[in-house]
Amino acid sequence: MTIAVRFPDGSIQNVPAQLREISDSSGSKVTPRFERVPLNCDSNWTFHRHGENWYAMPRSGSLSALRPVVAEWWRSVAHMEDDAGKAVGPAKTARGQRQRQRSGWGNAA
Structure with missing residues (x-):
């Protein structure tokens, strides 16, 4: 599943997306609703919504891989x-x- 995202150069690209539940405070008897949102898994871009559209912005900072604190149990x-x-x-x-x-x-x- 993908969603269209506009990049700073003006191009529109389809990026991987996920379904996120829209919180509804009216009660639990209502059928849940979902929306498509971009996966935040790109090391170069972060995605932000403005109105109904999604825009890519350069990511600032850096990502680091998480390392296990303890040795794996099977060792x-x-x-x-x-x-x-x-x-x-x-x-x-x-x-x-x-x-x-x-x-x-x-x-x-």
């Missing part, structure tokens, strides 16, 4: 690490021996 689970399958050394050797013993291949003489 403590050895099998869920990205490099768990690439283990080398004694850990991989022991794991391979256990798998061969379970499959019966380790007992061949």
Whole structure:
């Protein structure tokens, strides 16, 4: 879903939009109404309404990616690490021996 937005150079472009509920103070028994509004996800532009029209304005400042404060919970689970399958050394050797013993291949003489 998109909505037409006028940019500073005079061009009109369709940008991604979302539906936002229009708050209605008349009561909860009324069917909710929605309006299309531009998604505020562009790092270069912010969108403002003037009357019925939407206008793009250059964004001032900067955006920063949010970083998690704590380590992800799955980091403590050895099998869920990205490099768990690439283990080398004694850990991989022991794991391979256990798998061969379970499959019966380790007992061949």
